[in-house]
Each structure stands twice: as structure tokens, then as C-alpha cells.
Amino acid sequence: MFTLIALLSLLGTPMQPDQTVPQPSKKARLIQWWQNPEMLSLFSTDPTEQTLITEEMNKFQLKLWDAQTKLKANLFKLRTSFFDLSQSNSELNDLFNANSKEHIVAIEQIKLDARLFARTYLNQEKLEKLKETAPRFFEGRWFRKNKMAVFFDEKKE
Secondary structure, eight states, X not given: OHHHHHHHHHHOOOOOTTSOOOOOOSOOOOTTGGGOHHHHHTTOSOHHHXXXXXXXXXXXXXXXXXXXXXXXXXXXXXXXXXXXXXXXXXXXXXXXXXHHHHHHHHHHHXXXXXXXXXXXXXXXXXXXXXXXXXXXXXXSOOSOOOOOOOOOOOOOO
8 A cells, every 4th residue: 555655646646627638749659650640641641642551551560460470480489499409409590590580581671661662652851851750760660569479289299
């Protein structure tokens, strides 16, 4: 009970009905920016074009989640193989190279393709406005991480 009271005292007094709600900072939200109307308007003001951008970026998101799931599955198999001493280090290295490397490259390629897609909508004026709004736009994380769990049926024969 004491910790709850201490925590509430750190948070400050509750807002009264006549107080105004604090405004969010000017920092641009980059994760799933295509869902943010303010950010999307920097690329296009045409609603049809905005819908196209949103649909394409959602496709990139799904491709990324698919590649991340495949990578997680392969890395899980690799981690469980570390306890199997019948496999040599070179076999484990080959397992990584054969299965995981391609998914790592695919993930980075999807991210690059998404950035190049977004870049096609920018002229010099829009680029300047984007730099002003989100100077690290092309550096930031755009996609939500895949939260899907990877499960395996470990049947030994």
C-alpha cells in the first residue's frame, strides 16, 4: 500500500476537470507512420494516393512479419541444436548459413524496399518538409515487431 501511495505522489496530483490535457511533443511518430494522417499528408494530399501508400506499407509490414517468424523458427532450431553434441560446430554454422542468413537479408531488403517506395512520393519540397518534421525519418524504425510466438512439436523418433 505504501508503494502505491508513493508512486501516486511521484505522478503528481490528478487533473481537475477544468485543466487542459497536455499536448504531445512535436516528435514525429515513425512506427507505422502511414497510419498517422499528419505524416501521411507529407507524402500526398490525394486520398486515393494516401490509400495506396497505406495499403503498400501494410503489405511491407506483413512481409516483414513473415520473414521475422521464419527467422525466429530457424534461430530456435539452431539454439536447441547447441545441446546436441553429435553435431559439430561446422554443422551448426552450416545450419545458420543455410537457413537464417537468407531471412536476415530478406528482412533488411523489405525495410529498404519500403523506404524506397516512400521516397518515390517525395519531391524536393516534400523532402524539406519531412526533414523539418522528422529529421531522422529514414533512420528510424517504421514497423512494429512481430509478436507471434514460434512453437515446435519436438517428436523424437
